Amino acid sequence: MLATERHAQLLERLAADGALRTTAMAAAFEVTDETIRKDLEVLEQRGELVRVHGGAVPPSTPRLDLSLTERQKVNLEAKRSIARQAAQRIRPKEIIFLDASSTALTLTEFLPEVPLTVLTNAHNVVTALSGRDHLEVFSTGGLYEMRSKSYVGLSAEASLKRYNINRMFCSATGFDLERGVSETNPRQAAFKERVIPCSGEVCFLADSSKLGTMASFFFASAREINTLITNFDADPTFVAALQKIGTEVILAP
Known part of the structure; x- marks a missing residue:
């Protein structure tokens, strides 16, 4: 042929x-x-x-910027499984960062009952963690985005300089081996890009449907992701390629 x-x-x-x-x-x-x-x-x-x-x-494949409420309904069981695995990495007295993703919000359900400092730009994370006496919760503040229920912009980014973040827990729309991690929302992408150099470990939480896909705005290379936590049916070739460059990959059951 x-x-x-x-x-x-x-x-x-x-x-x-x-x-x-x-x-x-x-x-x-x-x-x-x-x-x-x-x-x-x-x-x-x-x-x-x-x-x-x-x-x-297809070149026109949409990467929709869904609202937080809409994102919470997608792949819920996979997110819960990934969040359980992520929670096991957290140690007492750490400073952790949770982004405005629905997976990071799910992680709030599984945080260990130990003293922690939680920094976030997500309004719903602050609300979810209210009343937990063993936690100190800090919001970045900044420009409030109604659709994502989160804070972004220069003032949110400037607040990061005050913190020595042990672990950043984040998600995004897509993760491509060559181009890296991407978002549909440019403000979210810009903010996450600023969190990475402030963090000891960047832990990316993503169900397998996001692996090998791309959105419009990139904020991290594959090498900047220290740990990927995804579900067990992730593409083995993708997993092997990440492990080859030194990324730890955890497959949630």
Whole structure:
């Protein structure tokens, strides 16, 4: 089969299925994975698709900036499992940072009953932790975003300089091996980028559907993520690639 014929069929399958997996296409066309990767590169250069880890998606695939209420309903059980694993990393008297993600909010349910300082830019995290006598809870303050129920902007970023954060717990819209971690919301991306250098460990909490995907605004490279906690069905190739660059990967049951 000529490359042009294969390209046409790849685009037909992309339109029908909404995504392409490199290994599956290699098997279907009886060619090597490398051949398919080169095909996808050509099609990306033509603007026909966007390559992601393990395959490709349509160029118009939306990365919606859902509200916090909407995000809380997505993959709830996976988030709870990931949050349980994340809570096990926390040690007494640490300063931890929780971002405005729905997964970090879920983590508040599982925080250990030990003295902790919690810093957050999420209004709902502050509310969730109110009344817990063993916790000291600090809000960054800043410009309040109604949709994400969080604080962002220059004043929120400036407040970070006061803290020596032991562990940053965050999530995002997508995690691509080459480009890194990305958000649909530029203000959230800018804020998280400022938290990273203030943190001893950057712990990324993400269900497996986010791995190998990209949104519009990048705030961290793959090497800046010290620990990934995801669910057990994560792509083994993605996991192995992260481990190769020194990232600890924890698979939640």
